Amino acid sequence: MSPAGLAWRYVRRQPARAALGVTGIAVVGALLFDMLLLSRGLVVSFRDILDTAGFDVRVTSTEAQPTLGPPLPQATRVAAAVAALPEVREVVPLRFGKAEVPVTDGSPLGINLYGSGTREGRGWPVIEGTGLTPRADGVLPVVINRRMARRLGIGPGSKVRLTGACASVSSAAPAIELEVLGIVSFPFDRAADLTAMTTLPAYVRICGGEDPEEADVLLVASKTGVSADATVAAIGGAVPGVYAFSNEQLLDRFQKTDFSYFRQISFVLSSITVFFAFLLVTTLLTVSVNQRFGELAVLRALGVRRRRIVASLLFESALLVGTGGLLALPLGGAMALWLDGILRQMPDIPQRLHFFVLDPRAVVMHVALIVLTAMLAAVYPAYLAARLPIAATLRREVVS
Amino acid sequence: MSGPIVEAHGLGKVFPMPAGPVVALDDVSLRIEPAEYVAIAGPSGCGKSTLLHLLGCVETPTSGTLALDGREVAALSDAERSRMRLSRIGFIFQRFFLLPMLTAWENVELPQSELGAAKPERRKRTAELLDYVGLANRADHKPSQLSGGEMQRVAIARALANRPKLLLADEPTGELDDASGEQIADLLDRVNGDGTTLVVVTHNAALAARAHRRLQMRSGKLA
Secondary structure, eight states, rough: OHHHHHHHHHHHHHHHHHHHHHHHHHHHHHHHHHHHHHHHHHHHHHOOOOOOOOHOEESSSSSSSSTOOOTTTTTHHHHHHHHHHEEEEEEEOOOOOOOOETTTEEEEEEEEEEEEEOOOOOSEEEEEEOOOOOOOSSEEEEEHHHHHHHHOOOTTTOEEEEEETTTTTTTOOOOOEEEEEEEOOOOBBTTTTOOOEEEEEHHHHHHHTTTOOOOSEEEEEEEETOOOHHHHHHHOOOOOOOOOHHHHHHHHHHHTTTTHHHHHHHHHHHHHHHHHHHHHHHHHHHHHHTTOOOOOHHHHHTTTHHHHHHHHHHHHHHHHHHHHHHHHHHHHHHHHHHHHHHTTTTTTOTTTTSSSSOOOHHHHHHHHHHHHHHHHHHHHHHHHHHHHOOOHHHHHHOOO | OOSSSSEEEEEEEOOOTTOOOOEEEEEEEEEEOOOOOOOOOOOTSSSSSHHHHHHHTOOOOOOOEEETTTTEEEOOOHHHHHHHHHHHHEEOOOOOOOOTTTTTHHHHHHHHHHTTTHHHHHHHHHHHHHTTTTTTGGOOOOOOSSSSHHHHHHHHHHTTTTEEESEEEEEETSSSOOHHHHHHHHHHHHHHTTTEEEEEEOHHHHHTTTSSEEEEEEEEEEE
């Protein structure tokens, strides 16, 4: 009988203990899996959000994150200089402000208002109608998010009046009428956000006192085949006084600051869960080995080699940990969905941002840690079994 | 003509204990020829089992020399001693020590599998042995489903699995009633009659009386 066969028989011999062990590993493994998902989840999710719009480089006036620093002066000139670079396919200046929408049954609704210099109408996934494109007929276009459409009962073709609530706007700013072209998805919207995006000229009209030459950020799309790093380098060389960074650089910055708490928490909890899994399996196997010292001594007396007994214990450990580790994946997945739902209720979290994201790297890491745990957990019981004094154990078994 | 199966000179075994060393064997010399049937008797604690363990290569002597089937045991590595036990020595224990999660068939097949015997050969040999000990119809039974006498017969079949030259039995009837003990004694006679060298440690005078040679031990020495 092979060591694997022997291990299987030992596991089957005490099904209740095996079931308890596998359940314990599954629960601990599920926690481990969740911590691994958490450690990368924000990064994967944030990258997905950044990539959604199809822009791989952002240009701002300072090193601060977009929306946190001062606006970029002379944005039209900078945008033209960037657009002229051979690496660049498109540049879209963007403004971030606030506006109000009058409603008949109460006080005006506050909304996020974006001004976009897009010419192609692309960049934000369209749910209904069309994307934002400048109109030649003098009509001011706007695209809105689904929540705003539902809240106001409007859709493509509807008119909406917006009053600027930007920092520079006086309280007596006139309401401006815009025509809804479509309903789009804004990647950074929070759950309760009402958001509208219009063209830069319309934005300047709504936020009357704004400098028309300013932008909060320039979104830049590299040409096909050109890396974001190459575009960043080209902008740095051609346009002095601005800060360009790729999505990866932005991610890297977030990883070192905002996301680092989650990474540290997941590292600490991952380490603890791996240690618990190790303790659990080591204890189970050590108790099991202690209970069958007599049988192991008989196997050795019959001539079974040490390494076969060690291999059998390794297989036994692998069976328990492997089964528990596999069960941990769906269990951990379900727990991740639940925990993600809780965490996403935190205020100021973009609706599309997830804390737990199924990432192949997390699965590979989970499997690697489980295999390593199984092997390490078998070391001590295997040592006990391999160093067993045959004659003394047989004597004890006869006397007991 | 082949040499002795066992040749021991001045064997000694001392166990270090907290209260002081305990001499379990003291200057034991012994020669056992092929196909011989030797019984070792003596009071409890006189060193019988220790001598059997030394002969079975599961214990190493503190002093003296031991050669099994012409090979000096002290010169063998742990792996070589395992190989020696597997291929040339059979063990029968007082408490049978069958693996409880394996059937009678699997218990008998285990040492052959460990030695690397091919599956058809293992099947043939296991069937032969279970038939030899009269348990062909209990092949699929686990030890918990067998009587004490049946378990000891399976243990004898297991001990014979790799055709050992030396069969060592430690109180083989110690856990059995008289009738079952008699059956086991008959079976051991048959095994020896078929050419296997047999060394039995026993308190059972009737079993010892069946041996060709009876050795008496007292305080770690052969009397």
